[in-house]
Amino acid sequence: MNQIRKYLQNFVEMTGHDWEFFSSKLIKKTFTKKGIILKQSDVEKYLSFVENRVVRFYISETSSDLTFGFVFQNDFVSAYDSFLSQQPCPYQVETITQTTLYRIHYQDLQKVYETTSMGNELGRRNAERLFLIKSNREISLLNRTAEERYLDLFSSHPELIKQIPLKYIASYIGITPQALSRIRKRIS
Structure with missing residues (x-):
């Protein structure tokens, strides 16, 4: 507590x-x-x-x-x-x-x-x-690429992001799991 x-x-x-x-x-x-x-x-x-x-x-x-x-x-x-x-x-x-x-x-x-x-x-x-979390999320979806949204999520919670299945991350950033795999391959 x-x-x-x-x-x-x-x-x-x-x-x-x-x-x-x-x-x-x-x-x-x-x-x-x-x-x-x-x-x-x-x-x-x-x-x-x-x-x-x-x-x-x-x-x-x-x-x-x-x-x-x-x-x-x-x-x-x-x-x-x-x-x-x-x-x-x-x-x-x-x-x-x-x-x-x-x-x-x-x-x-x-x-x-x-x-x-x-x-x-x-x-x-x-x-x-x-409200700010929701507003920032909406702006991110409109102004940032899927790769930028992935990197933002990864940089803010690197230890926890590894526990999230890739299909959930892909859905969250608005792309398919296959597109997320390509992004991860490109930035690694």
Whole structure:
């Protein structure tokens, strides 16, 4: 849990009371490899902190899955649109390897917002961070080549990227696995 506290202190100042209240609401859960965190059409009830490994977001298609996001260890993960609206999620969230999460339920997070001095600021800053991630991803898809997107992903998480199957990486950067193989061959 110290990882979560360190992460949160990057965004907000937290009193001992605030941390005790927040951490008392966290539930530790371990998922197996390819464990479904959230099924398509379910409502997201948790905001989770990835203690270790990698999580992916995808839309299940008949021919292949369309991967559109990854969350790496020491970061928060949620189908945030479903979490905020409490409406069914149009995609799935799964683990790539065995993964441990610390989770807080929607209702408990609302209590954190209401009763702690850091709650609202934490919520706002997390929402701003998620917006910037989404915006940067969209701009990257429009302005950068597939090779540049691959190199960006690899340089930001070199130790974890090796755990992600190439077909998921290819889908994420918007190309076929064969095209990704050619890129990897060219840059090696």
